Amino acid sequence: MNGAESLLTTLTNSGIEVCFTNPGTSEMHFVAALDEVEGMRCVLCLFEGVISGAADGYARMARKPASTLLHLGPGLGNALANVHNAKKGCVPMVNIVGDHATYHLEYDAPLTSDIEGIAGPVSHWVHTSSAPEHIARDAAEAIRQAGTHRIATLMLPADVSWGENPAGAEPAVSTPAPQSVPAQRVAEAVARLRSGSNCMIMIGGGTEVSLERGHKASQIAQACDAQLCTDVFPTRVARGAGTAVIERLPYLAEMALDRLKDVEQMILIGAKAPVSFFAYPNVMSAISPAGCEHFVLAQNEEDIDQALGALIEALGAGVNTPQVHELDVCDVPTGSLDANTAAMAIAHYLPDDAVIVDEAITSGIAVAPMTATARRHDWLNQTGGSIGWGLSAGVGAAIACPERKVICLEGDGSAMYTIQSLWTMAREELDVTVVIFNNRKYSIPELEFARTGARGGIPGPNAASMLDIGKPDMDFVAMAQGMGVSATRATTAEEFAAQFKEAMQSRGPRLIDAHVPSLSG
Numbered sequence: 204m205n206g207a208e209s210l211l212t213t214l215t216n217s218g219i220e221v222c223f224t225n226p227g228t229s230e231m232h233f234v235a236a237l238d239e240v241e242g243m244r245c246v247l248c249l250f251e252g253v254i255s256g257a258a259d260g261y262a263r264m265a266r267k268p269a270s271t272l273l274h275l276g277p278g279l280g281n282a283l284a285n286v287h288n289a290k291k292g293c294v295p296m297v298n299i300v301g302d303h304a305t306y307h308l309e310y311d312a313p314l315t316s317d318i319e320g321i322a323g324p325v326s327h328w329v330h331t332s333s334a335p336e337h338i339a340r341d342a343a344e345a346i347r348q349a350g351t352h353r354i355a356t357l358m359l360p361a362d363v364s365w366g367e368n369p370a371g372a373e374p375a376v377s378t379p380a381p382q383s384v385p386a387q388r389v390a391e392a393v394a395r396l397r398s399g400s401n402c403m404i405m406i407g408g409g410t411e412v413s414l415e416r417g418h419k420a421s422q423i424a425q426a427c428d429a430q431l432c433t434d435v436f437p438t439r440v441a442r443g444a445g446t447a448v449i450e451r452l453p454y455l456a457e458m459a460l461d462r463l464k465d466v467e468q469m470i471l472i473g474a475k476a477p478v479s480f481f482a483y484p485n486v487m488s489a490i491s492p493a494g495c496e497h498f499v500l501a502q503n504e505e506d507i508d509q510a511l512g513a514l515i516e517a518l519g520a521g522v523n524t525p526q527v528h529e530l531d532v533c534d535v536p537t538g539s540l541d542a543n544t545a546a547m548a549i550a551h552y553l554p555d556d557a558v559i560v561d562e563a564i565t566s567g568i569a570v571a572p573m574t575a576t577a578r579r580h581d582w583l584n585q586t587g588g589s590i591g592w593g594l595s596a597g598v599g600a601a602i603a604c605p606e607r608k609v610i611c612l613e614g615d616g617s618a619m620y621t622i623q624s625l626w627t628m629a630r631e632e633l634d635v636t637v638v639i640f641n642n643r644k645y646s647i648p649e650l651e652f653a654r655t656g657a658r659g660g661i662p663g664p665n666a667a668s669m670l671d672i673g674k675p676d677m678d679f680v681a682m683a684q685g686m687g688v689s690a691t692r693a694t695t696a697e698e699f700a701a702q703f704k705e706a707m708q709s710r711g712p713r714l715i716d717a718h719v720p721s722l723s724g
């Protein structure tokens with residue numbers, strides 16, 4: 204067994220069964236090993252941003268990491284933005300980065316770079332394997348480090364890959380169980396929740412708000428008359444009929460400040476104390492009111508289920524029936540097409556157990572409330588603010604859940620960062636419907652321009668042209684078709700509803716280019 208084979212076998216022994224790849228010369232022995240080692244599904248992506256976004260979407264839905272194979276420093280650099288998003292969302296990932304053979308580095312050949320330096324800021328653990336007999340052990344450590352919430356980046360020099368590894372592969376790695384939340388902390392949370400103060404329980408962040416967790420949180424909130432909320436961009440939330448009624452903190456700091464103004468005690472489960480997404484002149488960065496106390500009941504890496512269970516017991520909350528959404532599907536829209544009418548059609552036709560990947564930016568604001576009472580689905584959020592995540596996360600989600608319909612809600616501007624995802628959707632025949640909210644604008648930056656107060660809030664002609672992506676108009680139907688994805692354009696609510704209905708009733712990749720107005724019209 205050579206190093207690459209022992210590495211691949213170690214990954215598959217631990218249940219890492221998918222590798223999103225874009226290889227080069229230094230990774231050819233790894234690529235060769237894909238035909239020698241069974242059990243690894245390798246998925247080719249045409250840009251590394253697609254790879255890391257797909258690994259993110261996969262891990263959120265499979266609840267275990269995927270691996271990536273990246274080509275030296277530049278390949279890792281291309282992947283960086285979506286590794287950042289995953290790190291912010293506490294999504295695990297095992298990155299394998301090929302490097303030159305160890306003895307070749309001193310010659311400073313063109314692709315030589317400081318890979319560890321590039322990997323450091325977006326990884327919790329970085330290591331360069333130094334010999335073929337170490338690579339399986341190093342891979343096992345990478346898997347352990349990734350656990351369920353972290354980014355591990357392992358460099359694989361070409362000679363480590365092709366050299367013999369007499370020690371062979373490592374057996375399955377057991378990831379340590381999450382630490383229990385101590386009884387004293389639970390007791391402190393109970394005391395705060397019973398203090399008579401105005402309490403809010405905020406759940407989310409990198410913690411999945413599953414159906415069960417939502418129900419438990421609802422029982423707890425009722426037991427102590429607390430408000431229940433997620434942060435703005437929790438990593439994964441179970442929504443729709445039968446799921447708990449949980450508010451979502453608004454994105455705009457002004458609105459969030461207003462929403463939180465009476466909160467005196469905030470109990471945090473996975474979520475962090477809320478802050479403004481950006482700083483603005485004369486707007487507070489921390490948006491809880493002065494005097495509001497924050498208490499961390501459980502962090503992402505701790506045992507969230509145990510913490511919720513202990514709290515339920517301590518509060519006697521088990522007798523409460525969770526407050527859940529009844530199925531209430533809105534009407535099929537007619538008339539002009541905008542984010543709201545598109546949202547109505549999406550809510551109406553959303554099939555049971557769909558996965559919604561939201562990177563629709565301003566248009567997504569309309570879809571979230573409209574689908575709250577739709578059929579049961581999971582919703583994945585953009586966790587790190589770096590756009591170009593949605594289409595690629597859709598690829599990963601569809602590979603993790605082949606039986607579920609994946610719907611990517613995507614802004615036209617955001618789509619263009621990882622548009623190559625469409626090609627992988629077609630090649631892998633993934634059941635993904637992409638809705639492009641084509642407003643021909645960078646709409647949120649346009650709004651943000653005014654909010655920052657730059658140039659009195661009124662863009663000059665140069666600034667305005669930096670926020671306008673309608674010249675030339677982008678033809679997403681042609682782009683999709685050019686990458687093997689069938690696509691249609693919708694310009695009215697009726698057209699959109701008919702196309703979305705048809706997409707929900709068939710399988711395979713599909714794109715709807717929905718022409719909608721931007722926030723500014």
Ligand SMILES: Cc1ncc(C[n+]2csc(CCOP(=O)(O)OP(=O)(O)O)c2C)c(N)n1
Binds near residue numbers: 564615616
């Ligand atoms: C990597 C990265 N580059 C730039 C930005 C800044 N940015 C935020 S939203 C946005 C445009 C989004 O446009 P679109 O997807 O069309 O959504 P819309 O705002 O029109 O709703 C940009 C450029 C970012 N967040 N991340």
